Amino acid sequence: MSITMDGVELGVEITEKAADKIKYFATKDGVTDNFGLRVAVKGGGCSGMTYDLDITNEERESDKVVEQFGVKVMVDKKSYIYLVGTVLDFSDGLNGKGFVFENPNAKKACGCGTSFSV
Amino acid sequence: MTQNNCRYPREKNLTNHYGWLIPDYYSDPKTEFLAAQNDAVIHDSSYVGRLKATGPDTLDFLNRMSTNQVINLGQGRCVPTILTTDRGRILDLIYVSNTEDNILILTSPGEQQNVITWLDKYTIMEEIEIEDITSATVMITLIGPNCILKLDSLVESDMCSLQPYSTQLVTLADEFVRIIKKPLGDVETIDLLLEPEQLDMVWANLIESGNFQPMGLDAYESFRVERAIPSYSQEMGESYNPLETGLIGSIDFHKGCYIGQEVIARLDSYKKIQKHLVTLLIQGDGQIPEGTELIYNGKFAGKLTSVALNPSNNKLVGLGYINTANAEVGTRFQIDGYELGEVEITGLPQLFGSEEKYPT
Numbered sequence: 001m002s003i004t005m006d007g008v009e010l011g012v013e014i015t016e017k018a019a020d021k022i023k024y025f026a027t028k029d030g031v032t033d034n035f036g037l038r039v040a041v042k043g044g045g046c047s048g049m050t051y052d053l054d055i056t057n058e059e060r061e062s063d064k065v066v067e068q069f070g071v072k073v074m075v076d077k078k079s080y081i082y083l084v085g086t087v088l089d090f091s092d093g094l095n096g097k098g099f100v101f102e103n104p105n106a107k108k109a110c111g112c113g114t115s116f117s118v
Numbered sequence: 119m120t121q122n123n124c125r126y127p128r129e130k131n132l133t134n135h136y137g138w139l140i141p142d143y144y145s146d147p148k149t150e151f152l153a154a155q156n157d158a159v160i161h162d163s164s165y166v167g168r169l170k171a172t173g174p175d176t177l178d179f180l181n182r183m184s185t186n187q188v189i190n191l192g193q194g195r196c197v198p199t200i201l202t203t204d205r206g207r208i209l210d211l212i213y214v215s216n217t218e219d220n221i222l223i224l225t226s227p228g229e230q231q232n233v234i235t236w237l238d239k240y241t242i243m244e245e246i247e248i249e250d251i252t253s254a255t256v257m258i259t260l261i262g263p264n265c266i267l268k269l270d271s272l273v274e275s276d277m278c279s280l281q282p283y284s285t286q287l288v289t290l291a292d293e294f295v296r297i298i299k300k301p302l303g304d305v306e307t308i309d310l311l312l313e314p315e316q317l318d319m320v321w322a323n324l325i326e327s328g329n330f331q332p333m334g335l336d337a338y339e340s341f342r343v344e345r346a347i348p349s350y351s352q353e354m355g356e357s358y359n360p361l362e363t364g365l366i367g368s369i370d371f372h373k374g375c376y377i378g379q380e381v382i383a384r385l386d387s388y389k390k391i392q393k394h395l396v397t398l399l400i401q402g403d404g405q406i407p408e409g410t411e412l413i414y415n416g417k418f419a420g421k422l423t424s425v426a427l428n429p430s431n432n433k434l435v436g437l438g439y440i441n442t443a444n445a446e447v448g449t450r451f452q453i454d455g456y457e458l459g460e461v462e463i464t465g466l467p468q469l470f471g472s473e474e475k476y477p478t
Contacts, residue, residue: 043240044182045375048204078243115375117204 011064011075012039012083018090018099019069026055033057036065036072039088041079045115047108049082051101082118133335136165136227137253143334148429150337155430158262159333160324163309167230168255169223173246176221180214182376183240185360185369190478191216196283196298197476198368200360201236206381207356208363209236211348215285215298222285223248224298224309226350240377256317258310260330261341265306266299268328277308283476291323302347303469343426344435346397346467352408352423353395353437361391362439367470393420394445396466400425400434402459412438412451412461419444419451422461436461 014022014037026035038054059065062077075083086103090096097113106116131142140162143150153159171180181189186199193216201209210233213224225233230250237248260269270277273288277299280286285298296311312320324330333341348354348363359382360369369382385391400406400422412420420440428435438461444451445466453459 041242042179042182043237043242043244044179044377046377046379048240048377049242050182050375076243082242110375110380112375 011066011080012073012086012088014068014071014073015087015089016069017092018088019071021090021092021099022055022071029055031055031057034072036074038063038074038076039079039083039086040076041082046110047115048117050115053099131334135335138162138165140165141332141334142336144332146429147334147337147340150331150333151340151429153331154261154333154337154341156263158260158265158268158328158330159337160321160330161259161261161333161338162256162321163259164252164256165227166252166257166259166309167223167225167227167233167250168252168257168311169225169230169233169248170251171221171223171246171248172219173244175244176246177214177216179237179241179244179246180221180223181373183237184212184214184376185379185382186476187370187373187478188214189373192478193218194284194286195477196285196300197478198283198300198470200365200368201233202360202376202378202382203356204377204381206359206378206385208354208358208360208365209233209356210350211354211365211368213298213300217285217296222296222298222311226354229350254314256312256314258312258317258321258324260308260310260324261305261333263306265308265330268330269297269308269324272323272328281477291319293320295320303345303467305345305347337429339424340426340428340435343424343437344397344428346395346437346465347469348395348437349424353439358395358439359385359391361385362393362395364395364466364468365470366472367468367474391442393439393441394466395423396420396438396440396445396463398422398436398438398461399464400436400453400459400461402434402453402456402461406434406436406453406456406459410456411454412440413454414444414449414451422453 022037035057038056040052042050042052063074065074089100091100105118109116132139177189184199184201186197196215198213200211210226210229215222230252234248266277273290275288280299282301287294288297293316298309410422420438422436422438424437447463450462
């Protein structure tokens with residue numbers, strides 16, 4: 001399943017709530033100039049692969065970049081195939097889990113949600 | 119090169135061990151066994167898998183792929199860690215050493231390509247390259263209570279005060295050699311990693327000047343079983359999880375995620391370990407094959423995984439997996455198919471201790 005915005009296919013869609021939180025963390029880290037969110041997949045972790053989030057202003061040539069709610073979301077070529085169609089939300093409140101990934105490619109995930117397998 | 123210090127004293131008793139020609143014995147298994155037990159031996163361990171990993175993400179990646187704390191492994195340090203499957207089963211027990219130039223990984227014999235394939239499967243954007251250097255290098259292992267003292271007398275570096283699980287370069291017989299000091303249970307061992315052209319000179323020097331006794335495969339197997347050192351092909355692999363194999367000391371229960379972590383953490387928390395690796399004393403003839411089932415009160419209770427003759431007392435010793443309910447020292451079992459045979463549990467080994475802390 002692909003997610004598109006204005007006809008552009010998104011690797012990862014972020015919700016407005018997630019975007020607000022990303023902007024909050026960027027400000028807290030003192031990163032205010034042309035920053036973006038890099039969403040990537042690393043090997044290992046309880047289920048085999050791990051989500052990785054990084055607030056950065058470093059864009060790479062092979063990145064798929066789409067701006068959503070004022071945040072530049074960057075996904076590298078290698079991570080893209082594992083993340084395509086993923087929605088990144090933010091769950092807050094007393095029982096909040098923080099950043100939450102809904103990944104249609106994941107067959108299973110670990111209890112904390114940071115690791116998955118395809 | 120005399121016959122005494124030659125690596126191949128006799129052409130007849132060489133065994134092809136994982137692609138390496140290793141003598142079955144040099145003098146006789148009993149002499150070699152006793153030397154390992156009481157003094158110091160030198161064993162050609164070139165059959166152990168050796169990998170070289172480079173790239174800035176190596177330790178971080180290995181940390182997410184294995185059971186022990188690897189990410190903070192300092193230069194000159196070594197740590198045993200287990201690559202586990204998503205079901206918490208053993209893919210391999212590896213030793214990770216942080217040298218000045220790269221990360222050295224020792225695997226079980228013959229498993230180096232499986233380890234590379236496994237790590238490669240989960241390499242996505244990490245900057246890491248792994249090279250199999252097994253056939254391009256050789257290895258000697260020094261074993262025994264006096265091995266450190268004897269090596270210390272041959273090199274300038276202080277081997278006696280070197281911490282366990284350390285690695286460094288030393289000069290031996292005018293050759294630069296990498297040593298890895300890593301105990302196995304209560305057995306002192308030091309691995310020497312060499313270029314092939316260094317081997318004969320270093321070997322001869324260790325025997326002539328260091329008075330090390332060469333140890334062949336027969337005595338090594340007996341010693342391994344006696345000291346409860348698990349072998350990949352017999353006591354490890356995907357049929358077992360690390361807690362069953364007595365490898366809890368190589369698991370860090372406080373580190374972040376790794377493959378299989380949830381399963382291993384649950385097994386430990388809820389004490390759901392189904393079976394245990396035990397040491398056994400076997401009463402029976404010498405033909406009891408590995409894989410033989412053990413019976414308790416008429417029911418299946420476990421099986422033998424390794425059988426060896428202790429040449430110092432001519433007693434049969436073994437390793438085996440026994441159901442948790444029956445895994446207590448002193449418990450006796452019948453041997454399936456051997457009416458007059460019996461085994462008794464003599465120990466529940468933990469190769470790295472129950473809560474090892476490794477220097478980082």
